[in-house]
Amino acid sequence: DAGITQSPRHKVTETGTPVTLRCHQTENHRYMYWYRQDPGHGLRLIHYSYGVKDTDKGEVSDGYSVSRSKTEDFLLTLESATSSQTSVYFCAISERFGGGANTEAFFGQGTRLTVV
Amino acid sequence: AQSVTQLDSQVPVFEEAPVELRCNYSSSVSVYLFWYVQYPNQGLQLLLKYLSGSTLVKGINGFEAEFNKSQTSFHLRKPSVHISDTAEYFCAVSDANDYKLSFGAGTTVTVRA
Numbered sequence: 001d002a003g004i005t006q007s008p009r010h011k012v013t014e015t016g017t018p019v020t021l022r023c024h025q026t027e028n029h030r031y032m033y034w035y036r037q038d039p040g041h042g043l044r045l046i047h048y049s050y051g052v053k054d055t056d057k058g059e060v061s062d063g064y065s066v067s068r069s070k071t072e073d074f075l076l077t078l079e080s081a082t083s084s085q086t087s088v089y090f091c092a093i094s095e096r097f098g099g100g101a102n103t104e105a106f107f108g109q110g111t112r113l114t115v116v
Numbered sequence: 117a118q119s120v121t122q123l124d125s126q127v128p129v130f131e132e133a134p135v136e137l138r139c140n141y142s143s144s145v146s147v148y149l150f151w152y153v154q155y156p157n158q159g160l161q162l163l164l165k166y167l168s169g170s171t172l173v174k175g176i177n178g179f180e181a182e183f184n185k186s187q188t189s190f191h192l193r194k195p196s197v198h199i200s201d202t203a204e205y206f207c208a209v210s211d212a213n214d215y216k217l218s219f220g221a222g223t224t225v226t227v228r229a
Contacts, residue, residue, distance in 0.1 A: 031215055040125070042206055042219040043160075050215065056217070090159060094215065103148055103167055103210075105217055107159040 003027050004108040006091050008093075012114045019078040021111050023091030023111060025071075032074040033092040033105065034066065036085075049074055081115045088112050118142055118209045122220035124169065129197055130228055137192040137223045139207030146212035149190040151181055154204045154222075163205075177201070201226045 003026030013019050019083075023032060030048055035043040045058030047066040055066050063085060065077045078085055091108040121173040123138040141147065148167050152160040164175025181192045186218060207220040 033200060033216070035219075040221055042120075042122075042221040044219070045216055092160075092217075096215075104150065104162055104165055107152075107161075109159045 004091060004093055004106060006101070006108040006111050008111060009109065010112045011050040012116060013081050015082060015115055016080050017080050019113065021076045021078075021089055021091075023074045023076070023108060025074075025093045027093060027095070027106070028071060028104075029093040029095045029106075030071075031094040031096070031105075033094075034070065034074065034076045035090045035092060036060065037090060037110070038087050043097075046076065046089075070088075078113075082084075083115050086113060086115045118147065118211055118214075118218045120207050120209050120218055120220035122205075122207050122223050124220065126221050126224045126226070128226045128228065131199055132196050134193065134195050135197050135201075135225060137205050137207075139190045139192065139220060141188050141190065141207075141209045148210045148212065149181075149183060150208040150210075150217065151175065151179070151190070151192050152179075152206045152208060154206065156203070160206065162182070163192070197225070197227050199227050199229065201225060 007022045031080045033048040034046040037043050044060045049055045049068040067075045089111045092105040094105045119142045121140045129135045151163040152167045155162050164173045166173045166183045174180045179194050204222045204224050208217045
């Protein structure tokens with residue numbers, strides 16, 4: 001299994017509080033992603049990173065920010081948590097895309113976040 | 117950006133019967149296609165991928181998929197399912213010039229004895 005650790009694995013927080021989720025990889029992969037998974041929507045991309053300090057928005061980025069100060073860590077912050085952000089959050093990593101043999105993404109085990 | 121449509125949200129199937137999960141994507145010049153499986157309370161695991169070459173792709177656990185460019189489809193098949201194949205299956209696509217994966221909504225497969 002790819003070396004991806006998400007922390008925490010479970011969290012309950014109150015509306016209006018900031019929350020930070022951490023993704024740590026030991027694979028030295030260039031690309032890192034945060035997705036959220038909700039029933040009926042599959043996985044939707046929140047933010048992604050294509051290198052240290054290089055990040056960009058995905059399709060559902062409102063209310064979220066990210067930071068990547070080191071290759072191995074990608075942090076997702078909910079600036080002021082809302083009930084609509086209750087979800088399962090997955091981190092993914094990839095060495096490359098572009099058709100090479102190792103074109104694929106590897107996923108962490110997920111973080112279940114409940115905002116009450 | 118690519119979009120992916122999984123045509124069936126739920127597929128019940130009896131053990132040892134065949135199963136087909138349908139996936140269509142929006143057209144692009146060149147795409148890469150993936151099927152992932154998610155077992156309960158776990159992350160996603162790659163079943164198979166199409167990058168180029170043969171349109172019939174074989175993956176793990178006896179699954180295979182066929183890339184059809186004219187129909188923009190990438191359907192997943194298994195000739196004989198087991199109880200352990202009960203899971204959610206996701207189709208995903210990436211443009212050749214991009215490095216983001218777009219996922220379908222998922223298909224829940226329930227295998228019954």
